[in-house]
Amino acid sequence: MSAPVDLIRADLRDFAGYRSARSDRLVGDVWLNANEAAWPNAADDGGVRRYPDPQPETLRTRLAALYDCRPEQLLAGRGSDEAIDLLVRAFCTPGQGAIVITSPTFGMYAVSAKLHGARVVDVPLVDDGRAFRCDIDAVADAALASNATLVFLCSPGNPTGDIVPLDAVRTLAERLDGRAIVVVDEAYQEFASAPSAITLQAERSNIVVLRTLSKAHALAGVRLGVAIGDADLIAVLRRCQAPYPLPAPCVTLVERALADEPLATTRARVTASVRERERLAEALREAPGMRCVYPSSSNFVLARFDDAQSAFDALLAAGVVVRDVRAQPGLGDALRITVGRPDENDRVIAALVGAVA
Numbered sequence: 552m553s554a555p556v557d558l559i560r561a562d563l564r565d566f567a568g569y570r571s572a573r574s575d576r577l578v579g580d581v582w583l584n585a586n587e588a589a590w591p592n593a594a595d596d597g598g599v600r601r602y603p604d605p606q607p608e609t610l611r612t613r614l615a616a617l618y619d620c621r622p623e624q625l626l627a628g629r630g631s632d633e634a635i636d637l638l639v640r641a642f643c644t645p646g647q648g649a650i651v652i653t654s655p656t657f658g659m660y661a662v663s664a665k666l667h668g669a670r671v672v673d674v675p676l677v678d679d680g681r682a683f684r685c686d687i688d689a690v691a692d693a694a695l696a697s698n699a700t701l702v703f704l705c706s707p708g709n710p711t712g713d714i715v716p717l718d719a720v721r722t723l724a725e726r727l728d729g730r731a732i733v734v735v736d737e738a739y740q741e742f743a744s745a746p747s748a749i750t751l752q753a754e755r756s757n758i759v760v761l762r763t764l765s766k767a768h769a770l771a772g773v774r775l776g777v778a779i780g781d782a783d784l785i786a787v788l789r790r791c792q793a794p795y796p797l798p799a800p801c802v803t804l805v806e807r808a809l810a811d812e813p814l815a816t817t818r819a820r821v822t823a824s825v826r827e828r829e830r831l832a833e834a835l836r837e838a839p840g841m842r843c844v845y846p847s848s849s850n851f852v853l854a855r856f857d858d859a860q861s862a863f864d865a866l867l868a869a870g871v872v873v874r875d876v877r878a879q880p881g882l883g884d885a886l887r888i889t890v891g892r893p894d895e896n897d898r899v900i901a902a903l904v905g906a907v908a
């Protein structure tokens with residue numbers, strides 16, 4: 552197996568990044584090395600006079616325990632959106648590099664690639680009319696043919712809700728060894744019953760897994776997501792990252808949220824969301840004009856309608872805003888509906904089962 556860091560852009564191999572005042576491990580009790588203010592702001596009740604620790608040890612340890620990996624395998628950043636951007640910047644030479652995506656999929660992979668001048672090669676998911684499936688052979692062929700250094704798999708998929716089986720991820724990583732990193736975006740993993748691709752990392756070092764606190768953990772506002780992968784690769788991503796990526800109040804809140812009690816509540820709410828997802832999907836299958844409600848391993852359902860516009864309008868008229876995904880390839884008749892609380896899902900069911908002609 553070759554080392555994943557060998558796939559880093561040639562011009563970044565010796566890149567040290569910005570050395571902040573926090574980079575040097577110095578000891579003292581009068582800190583005059585970062586041009587911080589001498590007195591706190593009058594409105595500061597959270598202790599934010601100083602620049603924050605770039606990767607706080609406690610935070611990293613708790614996240615590593617949560618995701619069952621070693622702390623040095625994990626980079627915390629401003630949502631998994633930042634991890635996507637860092638990966639593209641570290642592995643794609645501007646104006647030359649390429650990534651592979653499998654549409655319909657999460658939009659940020661292509662956005663980051665475009666901003667960076669990297670080519671986007673699309674190997675669409677295969678829709679058999681009942682579920683979406685990733686054609687792993689075609690993805691591997693496309694990655695090799697285009698010299699792509701990153702392949703983005705979204706599992707559970709957004710907006711499709713499907714799972715890429717671990718065997719397929721393993722096969723793909725094997726075929727792309729020494730050629731590309733397989734990034735598995737598991738933003739919705741908590742809602743799935745299949746195991747995480749983190750469990751494959753011991754055998755395949757070219758797999759990076761993205762996780763986030765934005766969905767199951769109900770912390771979208773704190774912007775905390777992680778990349779988990781080979782420790783040397785993670786160290787390179789850290790050097791490409793902003794000097795102080797994690798705001799101190801966010802870190803404090805996340806550390807509290809990862810204590811036993813809030814975690815137990817989170818797990819119970821995920822279970823409730825999964826139950827509601829199945830109830831919502833089942834009810835929607837009975838809606839008039841419903842073409843298909845896809846099976847979902849996430850916290851939303853994707854549905855195709857005879858007339859998606861009137862379904863969207865009926866929901867809006869009832870005060871319910873859902874995601875119109877009709878602009879996505881292959882989804883010209885589809886809407887994505889996030890699973891809400893039971894009363895919210897009842898509103899969706901009432902609007903669609905009663906009103907769609």
Ligand SMILES: *Cc1c(COP(=O)(O)O)cnc(C)c1O
Binds near residue numbers: 762
């Ligand atoms: C929501 C979402 C993200 C973004 O997560 P953040 O951590 O909030 O940046 C990443 N990937 C997918 C597939 C998502 O749906």
